[in-house]
Amino acid sequence: MRPSTARVGAFDLVIAAGGLILLLLAVQNLGPALAAFRGDGAWGTFTAHRVECVQHPGHEQCTWLGEFRAGRTVRPEVAFYGGERGSFTPGQAARAFDTGRRGHVYGPGGSNEWIAVALLMLAGLGLASRPLWRLRRARRPAGEPGAGPRTDAGPRTDTEPPTDTDP
Template identity: 50%
Template sequence: MVLTLLAGFLVYLAVPNMGTALRAARADGTPGVFVPQRLYCIQHPGHESCVWVGEFRSGDGKVRRTEVEMYGSDRSSHRRGEAVPAVDVGADSRVYGPGGSNEWIFNVLLILVALAILWSLYGRRPRRDARRSGVPAGDAHQEVGEGSRG
């Protein structure tokens, strides 16, 4: 029961993000520019994780989003105020570079793990039932009328 719930939870995490992740992989969205404004960094022991936050403007000027992150950015990837090409794929708080992203891989892995769990629990059930019945696999089929020749 717990493994079934875990598999369901993994699917719940992956499926809602799959559309956005696939659009991001192909950089399929509204093209424009990202203007970095602030760099946010978090220090971990032996590691620093940074992201640029700024404004996105579409090429046609119809879309303007503020306070969005540039996916995959780090301390040295941009300079404050210098516009860089970007694509808005519809994600709530981020835009992507024109080369897309690899976010989809994590979502696919979550779904594969969920499917593996479900397969291990329910995919081989008939074989387990046959073994538990007490009938050896080779004796399951016997000829009718064995021993009588007529």
Template identity: 45%
Template sequence: MSRRRGLPFSSVVTALAGFILLWFTVPGIGPAVRAARADGVSGVFTARELVCVQHPGHESCTWTGDFLAASGTARERVSLYGSDRETMLAGATTPAVDIGRTYWVYGPGGSNEWVFTGLLLLLGAGLLGYSAFAARGVVRPSTPA
């Protein structure tokens, strides 16, 4: 009589991690592509306040302000993606694009955030694929000697 083993715990954890990554990443594909292409409503961003966060050995800043679309629609308290301390001064304006994100507008050149989204997608799919192969016995998780 053959004894069938259940799925190894590591395969279940790996599959769960892959699923969670995909769960959080897939909804961001559309916005990441729109941001990369600067595909949205054109307008002007006016810098109002520089918001900075201190990390050990590093400071991360972004400009928050108002966005005025070419159609006249205004949005307040949005941040310009990719801005930092040196890119603007309070009261300065720059062309921007509203792609529909709640708190962000983008420069007319778009953004590179699609790279991170793509890497997370690959990692999530890779974890799911690995766990599927491990469950079928194609890949055997290494065991410590």
């Protein structure tokens, strides 16, 4: 039997490029997400200044903005991750840590952002490897399980039913 042949098409390349972009985004956020999960970072004090809320169908998403101080470092206008409308009052201070993520600090409970980052990474790997699946499948001989479509155009002679003219 002759191995079937297949090419990687433009669609597969676009899907793979999208997967690489997802993978790049995941890798960029992996360090800060794991640090937030573990509670690693510079500990300091977050002082709430104001709350900003957005209404969505069925729920409200709020973020407290304020100032974070750790030693001599002062970060104005940062968001406190996971803060709800009733979490603070203006001027209230809370213990927090900074992982280096731009615009966010975290409370003592950290975050579970690593789950979304891990799922993003898996999706990126899966999509980026799509052309490899097609090439691997195409290299199997026709007729083997998992092989691509049959390459011969004629009917299979070993499964034809007998006719009235057969002896």
